[in-house]
Amino acid sequence: MLLRRSFSGPDPRSRGRQPRPAADALGLPMILSFDECEIDIERRELRRAGRQVHVEPQVFDLLVHLVQNRDRVVSKDDLIQSVWGGRIVSDSTLTSRINAVRTAIGDSGEDQKLIRTIARKGVRFVGTVRTQRGNTEPPLAGTVLSDEGPEPLRPALSLPDRPAIAVLPFTNMSGDPEQEYFSDGISEDIITALSKLRWFFVIARNSSFVYKGKAVHMKQIAEELGVGYVIEGSVRKGGDRVRITVQLNDVATGSHLWAERYDRSLADVFAVQDEITEAIVAAIEPKLYAAENFHAQRKPPDSMDAWDLVMRALSHYWRVTRQDNVVAQALLEKAISIDPNYGQALGLLATCHAFSAHMGWADRAAIMPVAERAALAAIRADSEDPWAHNALGSAYLFLRRFDDCLAEFEVALRLNPNFSLAQGYYGLALAYCGRWQEAVAAVQRALRLSPRDPFSAIYCGIAAYSQFVGRNYEEAMRLAREAIRQRADFVGGHRVLTAAAAMAGYADAAAAALLELRRVQPNISLAWLASQMPIRQDDERERYLEGFRRAGLE
Secondary structure, three states, rough: OOOOOOOOOOHHHHEEOOEEEOOOOOOOEEEEEEEEEEEEEEOOOOEHHHHOEEHHHHHHHHHHHHOOOOOEEEOOOOHHHHHOOOOOOOOHHHHHHOOOHHHOOOOOOOOOOEEEEEHHHHHHHOOEEEEOOOOOOOOOOOEEEEEEEEEEOOOOOOOOOEEEEEEEEOOOOOOOOHHHHHEEEEEEEHHHHOOOOOOOOOOOOOHHHHOOOOOOOOHHHHHHOOEEEEEEEEEEEEEOOOEEEEEEEEEEOEEEEEEEEEEOOOOOHOOOHHHHHHHHHHHHHHHHHHHHHHHHHHHOOOHOOOOOHHHHHHHHOOOOOOHHHHHHHHHHHHHHHHOOOOOHHHHHHHHHHHHHHHHHHHHHHHHHHHHHHHHHHHHHOOOOOOHHHHHHHHHHHHHOOOHHHHHHHHHHHHHOOOHHHHOOOOOHHHOOOOHHHHHHHHHHHHHHHHHOOOOHHHHHHHHHHHHOOOOHHHHHHHHOOOOOHHOOHHHHHHHHHHHHHOOOOOOOHHHHHHHHHHHHOOOOOOHHHHHHHEEEEEHHHHHHHHHHHHOOOO
């Protein structure tokens, strides 16, 4: 069934977010008042006792849904369908959001004076609500008045305040209607895989497939589905070969953000379908982040919201320099000051802190408790966000809580198997635990998922250290040099090259590598390595230190 618009089209400033419920059926702004609170739906603002209360977009949508459906008990399934778009949501996440709504409006789970839990049924808003328009003009002729003023028709609920994407059904170019299942399967698999990216909202299959076989302008589709990004493609099968083309479009700018062609043999049709889906999703994710950062940079600094700040911070994080990491942290702190419970900002801030410890830019003992607190807060905000679990895994690694660390990375990868950053750092954790062969496999998967990843030098460095753990010193040297070739200032690559060259007996190469290492990490010493590197096994730590001793480090 086609999602018909109840709005005139997406605001160009929304940058791919879902349109918001702005007005009543007469086109006038709507305000819902109760107790000492006011909800301004047009501005998406909550005020209590005359002061604005900052809430997460999802919490705001949940509150509006409960208030607008105050005539009945709202079930868990109803909330999940209306606020989360039918996605899987844990009970703990749902409970935390309801608690956040209660806190925002001055209620609590104990008092339940406004939001009441009905055992085994759901929740209901029980406050007295006054509905009014945002202007003071008298109602127009034909408006039905209630005892509390004009009661307009309820507007459609907004979807989560995230960039929204529609995947159109891929066109079957084979000329054989029997092959429709394959082109449809590719589109459906991409929708499913993209839905694991918690930072984006993906339109459901039944809505986007309405356009199958129809010549509809991209802008019309974007308006009718309320999206800023559209993915389209085609499938051509011939004999035992298949060619799939796909492109990602930014509707606001009218530009193609990314396009690719995949040619494959069809020895195993389902394996090919899985492989291509994985490759497409892994390629699209960073392009979406880059596009969001581009839109954010075009806004005046004083008008950026928390999402804009996170996107700008992410672009700095990917640059893998000390100064960019500092800038990213500052942007994230600003985002958290706007919304203290913003999970994406908290998770990325924890990741930045952990990375700064890994690079030797910050003292591990001082910074890792801060990273752990931010990561735990991110999980409390959204326990289904793989970035939050990746952040906590990184924090636990440098806190030397190795079993907890591996478990968190595994949760992140269950939530999003295509998460290359989590794959790479899972490999690092495995290597530090002495499981070097599993580490190599994890890093190879990270590189396969995202071959042009900004972190590919880091992944090569992790692979190099994994080979060092496996006593394959020459392969460790080769991979370390590749990491340095990609990023000349990457300290991890210089460390592994120094130790591996020394252990392989290449004294001159080790001395030269140590000289470069001192240039990029002036504070390097045996004491620093012993205290800062989270190597689980004592004998492995001693062998790593021995390589530096042989190279001449004191």
